[in-house]
Amino acid sequence: MAARDIVELQRNSPKWVTVVEDIVKLERKIFPKHESLARSFDEELKKKNSGLLYIEELDGSIAGYVMYSWPSSLYASITKLAVKDSCRRQGYGEALLTAAIQKCRTRNVGRISLHVDPLRTPAMNLYKKLSFKVDNFIQSYYSSDRNAYRLCLDCDAS
Numbered sequence: 001m002a003a004r005d006i007v008e009l010q011r012n013s014p015k016w017v018t019v020v021e022d023i024v025k026l027e028r029k030i031f032p033k034h035e036s037l038a039r040s041f042d043e044e045l046k047k048k049n050s051g052l053l054y055i056e057e058l059d060g061s062i063a064g065y066v067m068y069s070w071p072s073s074l075y076a077s078i079t080k081l082a083v084k085d086s087c088r089r090q091g092y093g094e095a096l097l098t099a100a101i102q103k104c105r106t107r108n109v110g111r112i113s114l115h116v117d118p119l120r121t122p123a124m125n126l127y128k129k130l131s132f133k134v135d136n137f138i139q140s141y142y143s144s145d146r147n148a149y150r151l152c153l154d155c156d157a158s
Contacts, residue, residue, distance in 0.1 A: 004063070004092075006099045009045065009052040019054060020045065022062040030082045044079075053099050055092055063087040066096040068104055068112075076104035078114035081123075093126055101130065105155055112155065115141060115148045127151050 009019055045052055047069065054065040064083035070076040078100055083092045104112050113135065116123050132151035141148035 004055050004057075006053050006055055006095060008103075009054060011046070019062065023052075023054065023065050026062055026065070026082060026084060027080075029085075050079075051100075051103055053096055053103070055096060057084075057087065064092040064096055066100040068100045070104060070107045070109055073107065073109060075111045075113060076107060076109040078112065081114075088122070093123075094130070097126065097130060101153065110155055112153045114151050116151060117142060117146055118149050119146075124149075 009016065013019070044050060044067070049071060050067065050069040052065060052067045055063045057063045062084070064087060065080070066078060066082075067080040068076060068078050078097065081093060081097055081100075083096075101112060112132075114127070114132070115138070116127060118124065118137075130153070132153045134149050135152040136150040138148045138150060140146070
């Protein structure tokens with residue numbers, strides 16, 4: 001990955017609207033309609049215990065983003081991780097996920113969880129590389145014919 005900064009989207013940022021619009025476009029390209037937060041992204045980001053990190057390409061477009069939340073002091077969730085097709089396999093996903101894990105750890109949570117389609121092999125490999133473990137299999141999580149694993153990372157164990 002070319003040296004690019006990971007940026008935390010701040011609620012009072014003058015770039016808020018532009019960044020959210022770019023992320024919504026990326027969200028619509030990557031995720032099926034029923035999995036996309038495109039219609040509610042702005043509202044999701046305004047929630048008190050949530051955050052978003054992103055990486056820009058040199059032209060200013062969004063290369064990838066990760067959204068996370070910490071509903072309580074017990075756990076945090078990675079709610080979205082996406083990297084533009086043309087930017088994949090360059091370390092962006094790993095950099096974003098690592099940064100989100102660090103942000104969650106600053107909240108002193110005991111566990112970080114996420115959901116992933118078991119058939120998304122590159123995503124599964126990334127999560128395993130960063131020490132996430134399969135916690136549960138959830139039948140029909142995404143749709144009637146798409147399942148999910150819930151993966152967890154115990155923060156005191158890694």
